[in-house]
Amino acid sequence: MATTGGEATATNKQVILRDYVTGFPKESDLIFNDTTVDLRVPAGSKKIVVKNLFLSCDPYMRIRMGKPDPTAALAQAYNPGEPIYGFGVSEVIDSGHPDYEKGDLIWGIVGWEEYSVITPNPSHFKIQHTDVPLSYYTGLLGMAGMTAYAGFYEICSPKKGETVFVSAASGAVGQLVGQLAKIMGCYVVGSAGSNEKVDLLKNKFGFDEAFNYKEEQDLNAALKRCFREGIDIYFENVGGKMLDAVLLNMKLQGRIAVCGMISQYNLEEQEGVHNLATVIYKRVRMQGFVVSDYFDKYFKFLDFVIPYIREGKITYVEDVAQGLENGPSALIGLFHGKNVGKQLIAVARE
Numbered sequence: 451m452a453t454t455g456g457e458a459t460a461t462n463k464q465v466i467l468r469d470y471v472t473g474f475p476k477e478s479d480l481i482f483n484d485t486t487v488d489l490r491v492p493a494g495s496k497k498i499v500v501k502n503l504f505l506s507c508d509p510y511m512r513i514r515m516g517k518p519d520p521t522a523a524l525a526q527a528y529n530p531g532e533p534i535y536g537f538g539v540s541e542v543i544d545s546g547h548p549d550y551e552k553g554d555l556i557w558g559i560v561g562w563e564e565y566s567v568i569t570p571n572p573s574h575f576k577i578q579h580t581d582v583p584l585s586y587y588t589g590l591l592g593m594a595g596m597t598a599y600a601g602f603y604e605i606c607s608p609k610k611g612e613t614v615f616v617s618a619a620s621g622a623v624g625q626l627v628g629q630l631a632k633i634m635g636c637y638v639v640g641s642a643g644s645n646e647k648v649d650l651l652k653n654k655f656g657f658d659e660a661f662n663y664k665e666e667q668d669l670n671a672a673l674k675r676c677f678r679e680g681i682d683i684y685f686e687n688v689g690g691k692m693l694d695a696v697l698l699n700m701k702l703q704g705r706i707a708v709c710g711m712i713s714q715y716n717l718e719e720q721e722g723v724h725n726l727a728t729v730i731y732k733r734v735r736m737q738g739f740v741v742s743d744y745f746d747k748y749f750k751f752l753d754f755v756i757p758y759i760r761e762g763k764i765t766y767v768e769d770v771a772q773g774l775e776n777g778p779s780a781l782i783g784l785f786h787g788k789n790v791g792k793q794l795i796a797v798a799r800e
Contacts, residue, residue: 467534467732477779688710688711
C-alpha cells in the first residue's frame with residue numbers, strides 16, 4: 451500500500467521520441483527531457499511507482515517509432531513528444547495496488563525513464579527468483595526468453611534429431627532457441643552478422659555450425675552446405691533474402707515460426723519473397739506469433755528454464771549500455787548489428 455515518509459518528488463530523466471521515423475532511425479530521433487515525478491501514489495489509486503533498473507532494447511520498438519499502421523495493431527505507435535516505452539526490470543517505490551508493495555521487483559512494460567507510474571496488468575510479473583542476475587528478466591527470463599520458448603515448443607513442435615536453423619542467432623531470442631534445440635537433441639545451425647558472433651554461436655552456445663551471412667555470396671548455397679538433407683525447423687528473425695533462401699531448403703512438413711523480420715523494419719518499401727510456392731509443394735507450416743499470446747505459460751516456462759540456468763546448461767550473453775543517457779545509441783545500434791548478445795540498458799551507471 452502507499453508509503454509514508456521519504457522524498458515526495460524526484461527529477462525524472464526521460465527518453466522522448468522527437469517525431470515519427472522513416473528509414474533507419476538515428477540517435478537524434480530520440481531526445482532527453484527532465485520532468486518531476488511524484489513518488490507517492492494518491493490515496494485510493496491502484497497505481498504503483500517504480501524505479502527502473504534495466505531497460506530492454508528490442509527490434510519491435512522500431513515499428514513503434516513509425517507512423518501509426520493499422521496492420522501492426524499489436525505494435526502501437528509511440529506518440530511524438532512523449533517517452534518511448536518497452537520491457538524493463540523495476541523496483542516498486544510506492545504502491546496503491548493490493549498485489550504489490552514497496553520493495554517488490556517486477557518486469558514488464560515501463561517508460562524509458564528513471565521512474566515510471568504504472569497500472570499493473572497481465573504483462574507485469576513479480577520477480578521471485580533473485581539468485582540469477584536481475585538483468586536476465588529483460589531477456590532470458592523475460593520477453594525474449596518467453597518468445598524463444600513459445601516459438602520453438604508451441605509452434606515448431608520439435609522432435610529429437612531434427613534439423614533447426616536460427617537467423618539472428620546470437621541475439622536476445624536466437625541464442626536461447628539454439629540452446630533449447632540442442633537440449634532437445636537437434637542439429638542446430640545459426641547465422642549472424644560478424645565472425646565474432648559466429649564464434650560465439652559455436653563456442654559459447656554449442657551450435658553445430660554457424661555462418662556469417664555478410665560473407666556469403668549465395669545464401670541458398672550456404673544453407674545447402676549446412677543442411678544437406680534440408681531444414682525441419684526455421685526460427686525466423688530477419689525476413690527478406692534469408693527467408694527466400696530458407697524456403698528453398700525446407701523439408702517436407704517443415705515448420706517456420708515467424709518471430710521477427712528485422713531486415714525489413716527500416717525499409718520504406720519491404721522486399722518481396724519469391725519462393726512462397728515452396729510452402730505448398732513441401733507442405734510447410736509457417737506461423738507468425740506474438741509473445742503476449744503466451745504469457746499465460748510464463749510460470750511453466752520459468753519452471754522449465756531456471757534449473758537449466760542453475761546447472762549451467764543454458765548460458766546467456768548480454769550487451770549492457772551503462773546509463774540512460776546511452777539508451778538511444780544502444781537501441782539504434784540494434785539495427786546496425788552493433789550489439790553482441792542481448793542489448794539492454796542499466797538505467798543508473800554501475
